[in-house]
Amino acid sequence: MIPESTNGSVRAAYNAVAASYARVLPDTSFEGLLDVEGVDLSEAMIAQARISHPRRRFKTGDLAALPYPDARFRGVLAWYSVIHTPPEHVPDIVTELARVTGPGAHVLLGCHAGTGQRAVDRAYGHDVALTVCLHDPADTARLLTRNGFTIAAQLTRQPRSNETHAQAFILARRTGQPPRGRDPRASDARPNRPLP
Numbered sequence: 057m058i059p060e061s062t063n064g065s066v067r068a069a070y071n072a073v074a075a076s077y078a079r080v081l082p083d084t085s086f087e088g089l090l091d092v093e094g095v096d097l098s099e100a101m102i103a104q105a106r107i108s109h110p111r112r113r114f115k116t117g118d119l120a121a122l123p124y125p126d127a128r129f130r131g132v133l134a135w136y137s138v139i140h141t142p143p144e145h146v147p148d149i150v151t152e153l154a155r156v157t158g159p160g161a162h163v164l165l166g167c168h169a170g171t172g173q174r175a176v177d178r179a180y181g182h183d184v185a186l187t188v189c190l191h192d193p194a195d196t197a198r199l200l201t202r203n204g205f206t207i208a209a210q211l212t213r214q215p216r217s218n219e220t221h222a223q224a225f226i227l228a229r230r231t232g233q234p235p236r237g238r239d240p241r242a243s244d245a246r247p248n249r250p251l252p
C-alpha cells in the first residue's frame with residue numbers, strides 16, 4: 057500500500073496544477089478510436105479530464121488499489137503515472153496492473169530512468185513542490201515479468217535538452233499468471249535516495 061503521506065502530497069500538488077497541466081499537455085489523440093477510461097489520485101486532474109473528454113469515464117483512485125474488477129482491461133497506459141511513486145511501492149502498482157488486465161493485454165509504461173529522486177520546487181509553473189522518483193528500467197521490467205507479463209519492447213533514450221534524466225518506455229504483454237510460491241510484489245528495487 058502506498059502511504060497517505062506520499063499520495064496526499066501528490067494529490068494536493070496535482071489538484072493545484074491540474075488546469076495548467078491540461079492546457080500545456082492536452083491529449084485528444086485517443087478520442088474516437090478506443091473505449092478508454094481513466095483513473096487518477098487527483099480530483100482536479102479527473103475534473104480536467106472530464107472537461108476535455110466528456111464522453112469518457114474517469115474515476116479518482118490509487119493505482120495501487122484500482123477501482124476495477126479483475127481482467128477488466130485489454131490494455132493499460134501508465135504514462136508517467138509512477139513518477140511520484142517511490143520504487144519500493146511500484147510492486148503494489150504492478151500487482152494491480154496484473155490483476156486488472158486479461159490474458160494478452162498490453163501495458164505501456166513510461167517513466168524517468170535512473171535511481172534516486174529529484175525535488176521540483178515549482179511544478180508546472182506554480183508554487184507547488186513535487187518529488188519526482190526515478191526508476192531503474194531493469195527492475196521495473198523484472199517486476200512485470202514476475203507478475204505474468206512478457207516484455208515485448210523496452211527503450212531507454214537519452215535526455216533531450218530540456219530534460220534532466222534519461223526516459224524509459226516498457227511495453228509488456230500479459231502472457232501468464234503471477235508465479236505461485238513467491239510474492240509477486242517482491243522487487244529488487246531499493247528505496248530511493250535523494251540525488252547528490
Ligand SMILES: C[S@@+](CC[C@H](N)C(=O)[O-])C[C@H]1O[C@@H](n2cnc3c(N)ncnc32)[C@H](O)[C@@H]1O
Nearest residue numbers: 066070096097098101117118119135136137140
Ligand atoms: C506526470 S502526470 C501524468 C499524467 C498523464 N498520464 C499524462 O501522461 O499526461 C502524473 C499523474 O499521476 C497521478 N498519480 C501519481 N501517483 C498516483 C497513484 N498512486 N495513483 C493514481 N494516480 C497517481 C498524478 O496525480 C498525476 O496526475
